[in-house]
Amino acid sequence: MQHTLYPPSRLGDHPWRIVETGFNAVDYSLNATLFALGNGYIGLRGTFDEGLLGAESDAGCYLNGVYYAEPIRYGEKAYGYARHNQRIAAAALPHELTLALDGQRVDLRCGEILEHRRELRMDEGLLYRRLRWRAPNGPVLVLESRRLVSLTERHLIATEYHFSLESGIADIELASSLNAVPGVMTDSDDPRVGAGIHKEDLVSRYSHASEETLALSHHLLSSGFTLSSAAAHHFDGAPVQFIRHASEPFRATSHYRFALTDQTSVTLTKYALFDHSRGEPVALDNRLKECRRHRFADYARAQTRQMQQFWQTADIEIDGAPRLQQGLRFNLFHLFQSLGRTPDTNIAAKGLTGHGYDGHYFWDSEIYILPFFLYTQPQLARNLLLYRHRILDSARARARELAIPKGALYPWRTIGGEECSAYYPAGTAQFHINADIAYAVRQYHEATGDDEFLRDIGAEIVFETARLWPAIGHFNPHRDGQFCINEVTGPDEYTALVNNNFFTNAMAQRHLHYAATVFDWLQNHFPEQARTLYRKLSLKPAEVAQWQHAADAMFLPFDATQGIHLQDDSFLDKPRWDFEHTPAEHYPLLLHYHPLTIYRHQVCKQADTVLALFLLGEQFSTEQKRRDFDFYEPLTTHDSTLSACAHSIIANEIGYTDKASAYFEQVARMDLDNHHRNTQHGIHTACMGGTWLCMVQGFAGMRQRHPQGLSFRPRLPSGLSGYRFQIQVRGQQLSVRVDERQVQYRLVSGDNLRLRHEGDSVSLTRDQPEASFPLATTATPSPHGAAR
């Protein structure tokens, strides 16, 4: 289902840069997402500093973890529905810079664009821009700018502007603002679009402007957050005259004027600081002073250093496919920009690049995104799980609302910890989120060996989440006492409220087994902490035995006739969706068919059973995976961006190399090519995480499983001549290089690393850090041809 709207050359194929040349208003929203910058705390959409007439609502600046909390209105309410929607809050726009050239407003919809170019430099972490613009019958202004959202000073956005003229003389008027004026509510039928900015909720706390600085603060009544921002201006070059300042609620502005000739220029550095609190505004004056001691170039250098450190361990180099290389780096770059760095924050489905999905955190974090960080920067992965621990009390309270007598139920979507899903059949009913989080705890512990984490943080999460399953499942006398879990929704949201969703049951089984294992592990290794925790949770061996029993007796739906796993009890009883008569413009189906129409049919929005085959891969034979893939793949629309990566990985496992590559190409350039036509609302961070999964767990076949340990089965995607990446495992750094002939493993740091290559044991040591093997190949023709 490839919906490429843009020719391949639109953003270039530079391996480190996303390049926009010229200006096309149609792309403005999309590019505002693609050129967004962030540092895990602040996210700033890539709109023009001078704005664009009629496109004001495309601008956005967000603070991770800060949200409105407006009551959810239901047409018809029922007990236990989520009460409030936590929507990511709009911070002041820090870059607004209205310009007039001899009284003519500088706007790319007017005048003549002689040259326009933006470059997102992923190796530097900066957005560059160059504009040559002629006012109607006027001189040519050259505006060059560099923007960064600092990776070293998390509160800072810095921009440097250079103004010059190509000929003649001109008066420039410049109004620089901090702008938090509430925008217009959006009202879309597309459930994937967030609800936009909410006016009534805002109270201005202060607004100051002076010759050199701006300061603004506003309070969100609904959630109690107070957002504060401050900005300073530093001019170099030709003389600049301060004209006046203006402060109104939600906007502070300083006005300047200067004259330019073709011999003079002016450079402006604008520093903008952001912070938030739960009460009084945060004073930013001193920090602003501190920032101003540094020049833009200082921050730019520090930024580049940070990016280099990131790429050193995180990069995946591929040979022979520059556009895939560009897409791959773009995806990893945005993950790094989006990830919250504190236990109060996580990573939103759209990162900090738009208000799509209202800025909510989903299971995407644990299942799609965590592995990338876990194997490249485990300390950042740890934070994702600390966040889950922080919101455990909210998850406990939520469980009580759902009549689950003990334990916790994590919210399907949230920022602050409370369930925000206003449509429970595709929200709260996705109980699998509990298993997903426990899966991530296990994965983290296996990759890092961080026993303290498991002891102090992970174990409590694992136990409390495990308690869900006995509460909502039961030993079904009508199925020989097997443990059944009814009325759930799996990852595939084109089927809802089913019994015995295969993914859910299989993940719950793994979860319960693991919880019992951790119970023993904690008791054996940390008896004192175990006592304390078990007392706190009133956790007794009898309950753990019940977990084991449920796990052992877990019902996994299977159709013996076709030899396939069933997505749920009734999947085979439904007629197949009439794909043949569904026009292309009716995709994604959710925007063109009522849920009842969709749910009634065999049709999948995304990988469900196929995803389980990946996550729990050691439980299933290759032949089984092939049968399941052959059955489900033709029924899957991939209307979710979470789907393609799981399909690529399993396609790899079963030797469908053509499909593996085709799916990977979609994943790698999902946002750059706007495959789902909604990147204007924000990037797709889960899919970006899927990029890394496709490469490392798909093509390189990396797995880390207990007790087998680390293993690889590298393959070369069609069209590529080689690839290289590094992973960190338990503090040791491993480099993996694959080319057309061989696979090379090298221990970059560490003493001793054991792994398996194609099933054979390999030991790397400080003395013998390298091992090479010929590249294996397996390919099986897939029955349905290349991926759609």
Added chain:
Amino acid sequence: MQHTLYPPSRLGDHPWRIVETGFNAVDYSLNATLFALGNGYIGLRGTFDEGLLGAESDAGCYLNGVYYAEPIRYGEKAYGYARHNQRIAAAALPHELTLALDGQRVDLRCGEILEHRRELRMDEGLLYRRLRWRAPNGPVLVLESRRLVSLTERHLIATEYHFSLESGIADIELASSLNAVPGVMTDSDDPRVGAGIHKEDLVSRYSHASEETLALSHHLLSSGFTLSSAAAHHFDGAPVQFIRHASEPFRATSHYRFALTDQTSVTLTKYALFDHSRGEPVALDNRLKECRRHRFADYARAQTRQMQQFWQTADIEIDGAPRLQQGLRFNLFHLFQSLGRTPDTNIAAKGLTGHGYDGHYFWDSEIYILPFFLYTQPQLARNLLLYRHRILDSARARARELAIPKGALYPWRTIGGEECSAYYPAGTAQFHINADIAYAVRQYHEATGDDEFLRDIGAEIVFETARLWPAIGHFNPHRDGQFCINEVTGPDEYTALVNNNFFTNAMAQRHLHYAATVFDWLQNHFPEQARTLYRKLSLKPAEVAQWQHAADAMFLPFDATQGIHLQDDSFLDKPRWDFEHTPAEHYPLLLHYHPLTIYRHQVCKQADTVLALFLLGEQFSTEQKRRDFDFYEPLTTHDSTLSACAHSIIANEIGYTDKASAYFEQVARMDLDNHHRNTQHGIHTACMGGTWLCMVQGFAGMRQRHPQGLSFRPRLPSGLSGYRFQIQVRGQQLSVRVDERQVQYRLVSGDNLRLRHEGDSVSLTRDQPEASFPLATTATPSPHGAAR
């Protein structure tokens, strides 16, 4: 689940009267419902004319078929969701009469109530009131009033007030209004409560007051309705002085003053007229003049005549149970008051007595209420079906939204014809409504022999609704090609979005067979009309053959082990609800548990399979019914008022006489005793219709089925010594009398009526109009004891 809040004597046990004595503020809302008056067009809640401090929102006046149409807000929208909620509109309150006695506001919360009595006289159709009230340290005012909502002049509400003093002298000030000032929005978590009055939607068109008349009009922006009202005052007795008039938007008032002694009195007659239009206000002046030519007594006499005509054919007399007699008459009386008399209107779930369920029409009309009218006043029943024909185009449009390529899908809840259900799993998913309406068409035709109706109205409804089933069902290769219908919700809303709901499939089967029969019937009897209709609908024999095929192959879920019908495919796979540990105050479950918690369990809100056993009773053996009843009844909470009557009827059939009587007692006094604790929001018209079903189809065992014809199996409920009723069949009037010894049938009018008594054929003619039989008895002990 009996929740009797009031001692039995609260409203007396008069067979024709509902009597309130004294005043208890706690009962005010409830009694406002019970003492409501209506004529099928206007409904007026039984609040006090002088109001009650703090209870202003209990007042309500409604016009059938007139509604607001506000957009439904969803926390998360999806394609095809109902767009607007049509909420029954508030008309001007016609009876507001602020009184002051020597400057003291007359209000039952102040002063001293020496006597207070209200009587709803069901034989007269009038509400009587007598109040003796002493102002703080003042004289005793005696206020007597009679109110009627005219059954002969559908636009009129008339009230007569008589003011006198027991002693002393006093000045009375009286302000009489028409009041449409919007009230406060209610915001309840109870989905059964409507949303109340919506301010922003209202525009005042005019407001006039003069010495003798008031006039008011307001427009509903959202729906385009304009409501107009006018009132006139006529005084008799002591001199009355007009003081002033006041008109403001939404309220027009005239102020009067008079002096009373213990020798004088004043009588006021207030006439209030109501009408509505889609455009300009309706002029009411001339009609008001016409009304004023008649005295209150004239209208009261006409009203009583109408009621006598009604009771002559509609009454059911029972011997030996005055409270049941009272409840039974109360229910039939309110049905008569609530039923719309034009094809633009139907009968709301709450009648015209409150804004519960937003005043919507449901399947209640066809399945629970229609039979009463059909067998007592078939011309009124006909209107219910004309309404469905009128909204057929809306139902067609709705089908398209649900991707049903042809035919119609009736809205689950509506006033104007468009789907208003904001929660589709217990709304739109109840596709069975199509079959219910077709069932009613068949029932109507069988009872009346009205061929013209079937030809011109019924057939089109039956065909268009039948087209739903092939669109949403399929011949399931995994069930030997049986016809399965997935993703539906049956009548029991504690189970949603299931596959092969027994009720739905069985009703669809009946529907499809009937549609095929009607196709042939029309072609044979009215070939010309058949050609026209089939051309209009593009209906070909091949499609009808497909209906037959689907009906023949219909899958009806059955468990051979237990010998029971399954409510749906997965019902047995769910664990039983833990009734033993559910506290009494946690009922109704829907107010205390999340839908996911409820749906996961074997628990029924109401009759589902049991209802099918009644509606399609000839398909099932008594033994089968007993097995099904024994299985489902203990799982049923009867949290819906629709449940008990079906249980009473089937209990009768299977000889559980104790249960049949116990359920009937609940049904008969559901609202009078406020069993469900929500009658304050309006009566339960379906349950009221169920009263008639319990008596005539339950105890008397009346059925009319093709080709068997009319049949009876009368039984005497425990505690009763006899009962009598009449029914009309194909224009002939039959009286049925049952006492402890015998059953007597008598042809009251008509030439020849054939019926079956206990399976034996009986023929009544003009010459031999009577036949008597000894009363048969069958009783089987039920396994669960008396009904809860």
